[in-house]
Amino acid sequence: MAEKTVQEINEKIKDGSVNVVTADKMTEIVREIGPKKAAKEVDVVTTGTFGAMCSSGVFLNFGHADPPIKMQKIWLNDVEAYAGVAAVDAYIGATQLSETRGFDYGGGHVIEDLVERKTLELKATAYGTDCYPRKYIETNITLDDINQAIMLNPRNGYQRYNVATNSSDRVLYTYMGTLLPDHGNATFSGAGELSPLYNDPDFETIGIGSRIFLCGAQGYIVGEGTQHESVNNLATVMVSGNLKKMSAEFLKAAIFYKYGTSLYVGLGIPIPVLNENVAKKTGISDADIVTNVFDYSVARRARPVLRKVSYAELKSGKIEINGKEVITSPLSSFQTAKEIATTLQDWIKDGKFFLSQPVERLPTGVTFKPMKQTKETSFVRDVMLKDIATIEGNISIKDAAKVITKGQFTHLPVVSKGGVLAGIVTAWDISKAVALGKYEEIENVMTRKVITANANDLVDSAARKLEKYNISALPVIDEKKKVIGLIRSDDLTRLIAKEVKR
């Protein structure tokens, strides 16, 4: 088998004789002349993808203030950046939400604003040390004012992705966009035949140190991405690049309604056509790439696969699910993916971009494990006492005492006419009132500011409240503030005892 080396291809780039084609064009070439001839004719295949990649972010170094500060908490336009790395370093992640603007602005927007050279407000707090005495700083910065801004995305470029649909009777707002009820639509992501990792699925050319297109600049592959699952064609890459050289055209903040913020990342990987085998793989077409349709209304990790579908079908605009014709929407941009592949092609043709020989290939045979959960999750609704007595505020202390002794309750929620929580009295409150010779209505001795729990809270959160407020029971209320139960520390103690036994 005729072989080429990366070095030989770089020589061709230097003398301008290199033949570069985009991955969709290569599909046609391989179909027409076969992989053997294609390997001789084509030197490099360029790929591209432009989609929402939540696992993205940027390391920043702000330089030192005078007097200096060891930043403990950092906010950029009210979006918190991780500060647990040295005094003036931080990591801003794409999905972190603004503390003042919520879903409307997040880390993705901070990154886009930096690239657009907008002015950002930097705030930081600190505890103060002998070497870093300052405890607070507030200043305005732009990308040009800071030392480094290095994009480091833990997981980009999913080889393929799931198709999402919704069998329930309500609209779902997900990271896969708006999903209409009763399989009203289906959304998908990924670039199909332009997908960087699908053009070299066995990582014969891609690896640590591969030079790539990243958001309009030259970047590098750091290694396998998080959740890399090469065995199921769900490979990912961790990538890095200099934010200062990136272009806002290939980096866009996004908002997924009622889900959160993200970042559209432009990624393109050049595949050196080293031999016939590589050529054959770059000949992959949309029809060859198959992915799974999942029902996102199932709120569990393992969602049912409704069917398998190819990218060719998805790109046709509709697919069939359970006998129904369903309209599809991509969430990543095919037009921009193509533009990325074409831009990378131009860079190589013009001698501005040289290929690099990876120092190590990406690992194959890797699976993605689910989280190890050591504790069964219990909810308040599973543990709460449902058969409880409540009283109204206008009854007497004496009558309340009767209810307590009759039912052996220690806590009595006080409710208004409609069952809405108004306060709480304990056996202790009653004893105290009697000891003080007060024989008034309950309203005058009850606690009005009641700490409560919801039926869907985790038991852990109820336990934290009991401990924090040093109390022994919480009324459980529904969304209309009606009392539906009581959760007592005794019940939690029993639950823990059971878990320890198991």
Place this chain on the structure above:
Amino acid sequence: MKVLLKFTQQMNDEPHIANVILETGTRLNIVRATADNKGGEVLVDVPSERYRLVAKAFKSRGVNVHALEHPVVLDEEACVKCGACISVCPVNVFRFEKDWGIALDENKCVQCGICVTACPLSALDLSI
């Protein structure tokens, strides 16, 4: 063309739309109607050549008339041509062009607004 009619609460007693249809002899297509304690809004489809006649008839009854030239507006700068809008639209306003750009048939728009929130780039807006 799409026309947005705004009624005040006091107008609710009279069947204004029916009266205008009868008076002008124009077949209006009601595409969306909402009402609350401040009054009501009705979006109607009016044949373009009858617009002036119909608008006059509504205005004479005190109804606020807005002709919507662009019921939905796409910010081309912000749009990345992903196509998230295509499958959520109940009346197929959006479709892909051959080069995977986005084409809009705004005349179909009923201003339901679902595309506005579904667009990850906040590139869509309804005009009022």
